[in-house]
Amino acid sequence: MAADVRERIEQLRKELQRHEYLYYVLDSPEISDAEYDRMMRELQELERRHPELITPDSPTQRVGGAPREGFVKVEHSSPMLSLDNAFSEGELRDFDRRVRELLGGARYRYVAELKLDGLSMAVRYENGLMVRAITRGDGLVGEDVTENARTIRSLPLRLRSGEETCEVRGEVIMTLEAFRKLNEEREAQGLPRYANPRNSAAGSIRVLDPSITASRQLDYYAYFLLRNGRPALPSHWESLQRLEKMGFKVNPHRRLCKNFDELWEFISEWEEKRETLPYEIDGVVAKLDSVAQWEQLGSTAKAPRWAIAYKYPARSAVTVLEDIEVQVGRTGVLTPVAHLKPVYVGGVTVSRATLHNEDEIERLGLAIGDKVEVYRSGDVIPKVVRVVERAPDRRPFKMPKKCPVCGGKVVREEGEVASRCINTNCPARLKESIRHFASRGVMDIDGLGEALIHQLVDRGLVKSIADLYRLEKEQLVELERMGDKSAQKIIDNINASRSQPLPRLLNGLGIPFVGERTAQILAETFGSLDAIAKADLETLQSAEEVGPKVAHSIYTFFREPRNRDLVERLRKEGLQFTYETTRAEEGPLTGLTFVLTGTLPNLTRNEAKALIERAGGKVAGSVSRKTSYVVAGSEPGSKLDKARELGVPVIDEAKLLEMAGEERR
Numbered sequence: 001m002a003a004d005v006r007e008r009i010e011q012l013r014k015e016l017q018r019h020e021y022l023y024y025v026l027d028s029p030e031i032s033d034a035e036y037d038r039m040m041r042e043l044q045e046l047e048r049r050h051p052e053l054i055t056p057d058s059p060t061q062r063v064g065g066a067p068r069e070g071f072v073k074v075e076h077s078s079p080m081l082s083l084d085n086a087f088s089e090g091e092l093r094d095f096d097r098r099v100r101e102l103l104g105g106a107r108y109r110y111v112a113e114l115k116l117d118g119l120s121m122a123v124r125y126e127n128g129l130m131v132r133a134i135t136r137g138d139g140l141v142g143e144d145v146t147e148n149a150r151t152i153r154s155l156p157l158r159l160r161s162g163e164e165t166c167e168v169r170g171e172v173i174m175t176l177e178a179f180r181k182l183n184e185e186r187e188a189q190g191l192p193r194y195a196n197p198r199n200s201a202a203g204s205i206r207v208l209d210p211s212i213t214a215s216r217q218l219d220y221y222a223y224f225l226l227r228n229g230r231p232a233l234p235s236h237w238e239s240l241q242r243l244e245k246m247g248f249k250v251n252p253h254r255r256l257c258k259n260f261d262e263l264w265e266f267i268s269e270w271e272e273k274r275e276t277l278p279y280e281i282d283g284v285v286a287k288l289d290s291v292a293q294w295e296q297l298g299s300t301a302k303a304p305r306w307a308i309a310y311k312y313p314a315r316s317a318v319t320v321l322e323d324i325e326v327q328v329g330r331t332g333v334l335t336p337v338a339h340l341k342p343v344y345v346g347g348v349t350v351s352r353a354t355l356h357n358e359d360e361i362e363r364l365g366l367a368i369g370d371k372v373e374v375y376r377s378g379d380v381i382p383k384v385v386r387v388v389e390r391a392p393d394r395r396p397f398k399m400p401k402k403c404p405v406c407g408g409k410v411v412r413e414e415g416e417v418a419s420r421c422i423n424t425n426c427p428a429r430l431k432e433s434i435r436h437f438a439s440r441g442v443m444d445i446d447g448l449g450e451a452l453i454h455q456l457v458d459r460g461l462v463k464s465i466a467d468l469y470r471l472e473k474e475q476l477v478e479l480e481r482m483g484d485k486s487a488q489k490i491i492d493n494i495n496a497s498r499s500q501p502l503p504r505l506l507n508g509l510g511i512p513f514v515g516e517r518t519a520q521i522l523a524e525t526f527g528s529l530d531a532i533a534k535a536d537l538e539t540l541q542s543a544e545e546v547g548p549k550v551a552h553s554i555y556t557f558f559r560e561p562r563n564r565d566l567v568e569r570l571r572k573e574g575l576q577f578t579y580e581t582t583r584a585e586e587g588p589l590t591g592l593t594f595v596l597t598g599t600l601p602n603l604t605r606n607e608a609k610a611l612i613e614r615a616g617g618k619v620a621g622s623v624s625r626k627t628s629y630v631v632a633g634s635e636p637g638s639k640l641d642k643a644r645e646l647g648v649p650v651i652d653e654a655k656l657l658e659m660a661g662e663e664r665r
C-alpha cells in the first residue's frame, strides 16, 4: 500500500483531533461543520479501504461499536470516595474549623469548584492512549464502560501532552439543552421521559449499546489527575491546569481561595449565577490545594477530610394540586399540566408544573386536591415529585377520551405512554406548529408570539402555516392590543422570513425527528426541498445521521396530502427551496479568519457570517493569534479586549463589506 495513504490518514486524524478539541473542549471552532464532516468522510473512506490502519484513537472510533452482553467489573486503582456535605454556612464553617485544627495552624488554601450534577468516571491512559473508562460503582469496583465513553467528544482519545500513563477522574454530564432535546424526542416516540439530566447521563453511559451513548451528547469535565493511583502533582490547582493542557475540559469556573471568606464569596456568587449555566450544578466542592495536606488529614471509609461539598438549598416546596389541565402539543400529544396553588420555590413563584403523561400521574399516585412537593431545577420546567398528603375528597385524574380542544378522538397506541389527538386539523396542533415555525433559531419571526397566534387561529385568520404569508396589516390591526406600527412590524418580519435558508424552513415544517441538525444535514446532502420530498427511504438514509426511524418519518411526512399542499403553498410564497453550501472555494476573503462581536449596524450575525463565507473567509468563535480581523459593532464583548491584547486588527461592518467586495448597505 502506498505510503501516502498512511500519511494522509495520519494527517486527517491529526486535523480532526485538533478540530474536535477546538469545538468540544474549547468551544471555539475554526471550521464549519460541513468542512469537518468532509474530512471525517474522507478518513472513514480511507479506513474502510484499509481497515488494517484503523487505530483506537482514530476520530472515526467515536461512533460506537457493537452492543455487548453485559458490563465487566473493574477494580479502581484507589477508592473513588464520595464527599461529605455541608448544607449551611454554619456547617461549612465547622468543616473549616476542623481543617484548621487538624492542620495545627499551618497555612492552607481551598480550591473551589462547581459541583456538576452528573456521575463520576475514571479514565485510564496508557502511553497517551485512552484504554479504559470505569464508572464509580461502589467506589471500589466499577463497571467497564470504555466503548461508551469513547463516544464522548470532549474526552480525548489521545492526550495532547504526549505518551503519558495516568488516570483521570471527572464527571460525565448532560447539558440542559441536550436533556431537553432528548426528552422531546422520547416524548414524540411515546417513551417515558428522563427525570433530570443526571439520570439521563447515567442512563446513557450505562447502556450496552454504545451507539445509544453516541447519540446522547454527553460531556466530560475532569477534576483529578492520578499516577499509580496517587495524585500526580503536589498542588490540586496545578493539577487542574495540567489537565487542561492534556486536552481535557476542566470547568473554568474555579477559584483558589486563601480563606473561608473567599470560599464563601465564590459559593454566594454561584448561587445566583448557576441559573445561567448550560448544565446543572447542585453545589460547590471545596478541596484543600495541597496534596501533602490531603495526606496529613486522610479520609474516613466514605469521604476525605480535606474536601467537602457545599449543597445549595433544595429548590422544592409543598403546595396544593388544584387541578390538572390537558394541553395539546404540535404532534397532537396530550400533556397533563398541574395547576398549583402558587408557591415560592427557590426564587420564583410557581403555579404550573408538567406531569408529562398518564403513567407519570399513576406512578406518583396523584389526585386533584392532594398536597404535593414541587421541585424546580435549573431552567427546567417545575415538576411534581411526590404526594405529601392525600386529600380526603381527592379527585382522581382520567385522560380524556376526546381532545379537550377540538373534541377529536384521542388514542393511546400499544406500548406508548403518550395519548394523542389524531385530528391533524386540531387548532391546538396548529397553534403549536406555528409557534415552532416562528420561533428563534427557526424562521425567527419576531413578534409572532403565543397571544397573537391564539387570536389568529381562533378567528380563523390562519388555518395553515402558509396563511401567515397572506396576512395583511389591516387584519392584524383589528386584533387585541395591536397598534398600527406593531402590525406593520410583524408583517415585515413575516415577509423577511421568506429568505430564511432551507435548513430553517425544513426545521420549521415540524417533521417528527427533524430538528436543527438533521435539517442542516438534509439540506446539505440533497440541495433542495424537492429532492428531499421525492427521496425514497434508502436515499434518505444515505444522508449522514439519518437512520431508518428518521427516514421513515420524513418519507411519511411528504406523502401526506396536507403536507404536500403546505409545501406547494410555501413554494408559491417564494420561500427558499434550494440550498447551496455558502462557503466559496476562492474569494476576496480566502485564507482570512474573522471573529464577530457586538451588534453590527445592518447585518445580523448570521448574515455577516454568510457574507464572509460567501467571500471565502472563515468565522471563528473566539479570538486567538490566528484571527485575521475582529469585526466589532456596538456593545462589543470581551473579544474586543482580547483582540487589542493580541494586536489583532479591529474593523467595522463597512470595512468588512468593502473587503468582501460587497456594496455598502
Ligand code: IVH
Residues within 6 Å of the ligand: 080, 081, 082, 083, 113, 114, 115, 116, 117, 118, 119, 120, 171, 223, 285, 304, 307, 309
Ligand atoms: S471530587 C474524593 N469534584 O460529587 C472526592 N466531585 O458528592 C470525590 N462531583 O462522586 C469527588 N463535581 O460525582 C469532585 N468538582 C467536583 C465534582 C464532584 C461533581 C460529584 C462526583 C462525586 C460527588 C460527591
